[in-house]
Amino acid sequence: MTGADRAALKAFRPGRTVPAMIVAGLLTVLGVVVAAEIISTLFGRPLGWLPSRQMLQWGRATAWQDPLVLIGGGVVALIGVVLVVAALMPGRPRLVAARTGDPDLIIGMRKKSFVGALARAAQEVPGVRGAQASMRGQTVRVTATTSGWDDDNTGNAVKQAVLTRMAALAPIQPYQVSVRTKERA
Amino acid sequence: MKNRTGLIVVGVILMVLGGLVLARGLGAFSQSWAPAGEPLVNGPVQDTFFRFGPWLWWLIAIAAVVLALVGLRWLAAQGRRPALSKLRLEAGPGGETEVSAGGVAGAMAADVAGGAAVLSASAKLVGTQRHPEVRLRLVADEASPMSSLTDHLAGVAIPHMRSALETDRVPAVARVTLEPAPPTTRVVQ
Numbered sequence: 001m002t003g004a005d006r007a008a009l010k011a012f013r014p015g016r017t018v019p020a021m022i023v024a025g026l027l028t029v030l031g032v033v034v035a036a037e038i039i040s041t042l043f044g045r046p047l048g049w050l051p052s053r054q055m056l057q058w059g060r061a062t063a064w065q066d067p068l069v070l071i072g073g074g075v076v077a078l079i080g081v082v083l084v085v086a087a088l089m090p091g092r093p094r095l096v097a098a099r100t101g102d103p104d105l106i107i108g109m110r111k112k113s114f115v116g117a118l119a120r121a122a123q124e125v126p127g128v129r130g131a132q133a134s135m136r137g138q139t140v141r142v143t144a145t146t147s148g149w150d151d152d153n154t155g156n157a158v159k160q161a162v163l164t165r166m167a168a169l170a171p172i173q174p175y176q177v178s179v180r181t182k183e184r185a
Numbered sequence: 186m187k188n189r190t191g192l193i194v195v196g197v198i199l200m201v202l203g204g205l206v207l208a209r210g211l212g213a214f215s216q217s218w219a220p221a222g223e224p225l226v227n228g229p230v231q232d233t234f235f236r237f238g239p240w241l242w243w244l245i246a247i248a249a250v251v252l253a254l255v256g257l258r259w260l261a262a263q264g265r266r267p268a269l270s271k272l273r274l275e276a277g278p279g280g281e282t283e284v285s286a287g288g289v290a291g292a293m294a295a296d297v298a299g300g301a302a303v304l305s306a307s308a309k310l311v312g313t314q315r316h317p318e319v320r321l322r323l324v325a326d327e328a329s330p331m332s333s334l335t336d337h338l339a340g341v342a343i344p345h346m347r348s349a350l351e352t353d354r355v356p357a358v359a360r361v362t363l364e365p366a367p368p369t370t371r372v373v374q
Binding site for chain 2: 011015016017019020021023024025026027028029030031032034035038039041042056059060061062063064065066069070072073074075076077078079080081082083084086087088095098099100101102104105106107108109110113114116117120165168169170
């Protein structure tokens with residue numbers, strides 16, 4: 001895989017917008033509340049947004065080995081693990097990246113239209129009355145409705161037609177093609 | 186992928202903080218140095234706040250303000266990248282030239298739409314004045330090989346854009362919808 005291919009795949013990885021917005025929102029709220037509470041207290045007019053006195057008393061009375069503290073530490077560490085995993089998992093790409101050979105030119109095909117193009121390639125095979133395609137992971141499943149005559153050869157021809165169109169569309173990641181023929185009653 | 190970097194930074198900080206709390210509570214540290222039976226706010230903690238007086242609180246307040254600003258900036262970065270409105274080209278002896286980015290993008294879209302494999306195209310310029318980038322949305326004929334689209338973009342449309350913007354690099358991202366080409370109609374008279 002070339003540098004251009006890697007850049008294209010990276011460009012269409014999910015942006016992790018939802019977890020980022022939640023974390024960014026929480027950081028903002030935490031920062032604003034803590035800053036407002038401390039500064040107002042320093043100027044002698046505490047806002048009282050946080051129960052500071054009760055928190056201090058609780059901190060004085062609670063030991064590090066208290067189950068509540070341990071559970072709290074565990075939950076915080078677990079949230080950290082979840083965030084790191086969410087950041088490191090590649091996730092499902094939003095578009096099918098096409099090979100361009102140029103890191104400054106990134107092309108992505110909309111998944112639905114990529115699958116549709118493969119289905120229409122199958123429909124063009126003689127003996128095929130209709131075809132549908134779907135994509136799951138790295139596999140494209142094609143179901144072709146045939147006239148029922150010489151299904152083996154039609155199945156092979158459909159696979160060949162789909163592979164030929166896929167090669168022309170040049171996706172960077174390889175997709176397996178599985179073909180099922182169905183005789184129309 | 187700035188979101189992923191941000192999530193890793195926050196995630197690692199939370200993992201370390203949570204891990205330290207667990208380690209201290211479970212007695213993993215030397216008990217003469219950090220005993221598990223000690224309260225969270227013990228003598229040394231109170232002494233520290235007493236010794237530094239309000240300065241320590243000011244420091245914490247500043248840190249909280251910085252945290253809030255970082256959070257706000259991160260939130261603001263989630264929106265779509267706005268299209269550039271104007272572009273200032275290299276200043277020459279007669280002054281500098283300002284062009285409408287919309288006009289440049291329109292010309293680019295027309296250029297792209299001229300490709301044999303392209304059925305329709307739209308373009309916008311994003312990024313900064315110094316480093317503009319092109320975002321293309323186009324509908325391409327599914328029966329044409331991708332190489333014909335790539336050749337047209339890399340060989341014709343993007344070089345035109347580079348010379349129009351007087352810059353060496355114009356990174357482009359194209360989102361392509363594949364469709365069958367409309368049947369050519371023949372008029373028989």
